[in-house]
Amino acid sequence: MSHTLHITTQRLELLPCSLEVAQAVVTRNKSQVERLLEVRVPDDWYGSEVLDIFPMYAQMLIDDPSQLGWGVWLMIHIADSTLIGDLGFIGKPDQTGTVEMGYEVLSAYRQQGFAFEAVEALVDFAFTQQELKRIIAHSPDDHVASIRILEKLGMQQIARDENLLKWELKLESR
Secondary structure, three states: OOOOOOEEOOOEEEEEOOHHHHHHHHOOOHHHHHHHHOOEOOHHHHHOHHHHHHHHHHHHHHHOHHHOOOOEEEEEEOOOOEEEEEEEEOOOOOOOOEEEEEEEEOHHHOOOOHHHHHHHHHHHHHOOOOOOOEEEEEEEOOOHHHHHHHHHOOOEEEEEEOOEEEEEEEHHHO
């Protein structure tokens, strides 16, 4: 994927998280993150689960800069010029052409269609990449909003492991 990546939807701009931004996130340097992205970063974003992966993500980009686009993407609300969530993949497609996807939207922006808008745009973009054949995702079996998003995307539930559902979307089914 290219270093000039970005995706614009009706209400969002999706940006792959650069190494510089990832390093600022790791050090919890909010003002630097805001300066680099030219957006407001709400304090509650720093409480999100994705922040735990930023040290590994930054190292992944150091080791292989071509991973940009196959990791964390930042969800920017255009009208507010605010970081409202994140989404992305856990690395490049494996030997079978499979990637795992996840997403999170800050509570103040939930139930407004932002997650679906962002995930749909990123899935559409990702399937333009030659090496991608399949996207998988996981959701708790009681997380109705996530289940609705995955179903609306056309994902099929393929497994259940206790309270966790596994979903897939294949290129040939799109």
